[in-house]
Amino acid sequence: xxxxxxKQFNKDVITVAVGYYLRYALSYRDISEILRERGVNxxxxxxxxxxxxxxxxxxxxxxxxxxxxxxxxxIDETYIKIKGKWxxxxxxIDAEGHTLDIWLRKQRDNHSAYAFIKRxxxxxxxxxxxxxxxxxxxxxxxxxxIKAFKxxxxxxxxxxxxxxxxxQDHRHIKVRKTRYQSINTAKNTLKGIECIxxxxxxxxxx
Numbered sequence: 001x002x003x004x005x006x007k008q009f010n011k012d013v014i015t016v017a018v019g020y021y022l023r024y025a026l027s028y029r030d031i032s033e034i035l036r037e038r039g040v041n042x043x044x045x046x047x048x049x050x051x052x053x054x055x056x057x058x059x060x061x062x063x064x065x066x067x068x069x070x071x072x073x074x075i076d077e078t079y080i081k082i083k084g085k086w087x088x089x090x091x092x093i094d095a096e097g098h099t100l101d102i103w104l105r106k107q108r109d110n111h112s113a114y115a116f117i118k119r120x121x122x123x124x125x126x127x128x129x130x131x132x133x134x135x136x137x138x139x140x141x142x143x144x145x146i147k148a149f150k151x152x153x154x155x156x157x158x159x160x161x162x163x164x165x166x167x168q169d170h171r172h173i174k175v176r177k178t179r180y181q182s183i184n185t186a187k188n189t190l191k192g193i194e195c196i197x198x199x200x201x202x203x204x205x206x
Contacts, residue, residue: 055192070095071128074166099198113141
């Protein structure tokens with residue numbers, strides 16, 4: 001499929017602009033200025049539209065190819081501010097630190113946590129061990145998962161120390177000062193950021 005058909009700019013320009021934004025903590029204006037220094041005049045609003053269009057496409061391609069995971073998972077959530085209000089980004093990594101998936105929700109409760117873990121199981125199969133923090137909502141969700149998917153009762157481990165790895169893994173999200181204006185804008189952008197970061201981690205470890 002030609003994702004760049006009928007575009008005013010060359011696909012290499014679009015790819016570089018989107019890639020820079022998703023990989024580094026730069027603003028749309030920063031990207032526009034970088035391109036201008038290289039002789040390509042692109043308005044920062046155009047860079048924004050490219051990110052919103054291509055970040056979800058990158059995410060879907062990555063998801064289709066990303067089918068294997070180690071059976072020890074670490075699950076946690078971090079805070080994202082959208083239009084002045086806090087939302088919650090659920091994230092999961094495996095024993096090797098590879099990103100499994102993300103899910104942005106308005107609520108932090110057992111229903112959101114359960115739905116996220118259910119989604120992970122659908123893609124990767126049943127885990128042997130799930131490590132989380134001690135949030136009550138997460139404990140309730142894990143109990144429901146164990147019952148629904150017939151997992152071993154001792155598969156859930158709550159440990160601040162063991163879950164440090166994923167908390168440190170949130171840093172690539174935390175360093176950004178992006179002010180999201182809608183849940184859809186945040187979803188699209190975060191999908192792209194996580195996809196590029198996941199590929200970076202995988203290449204770094206290989």
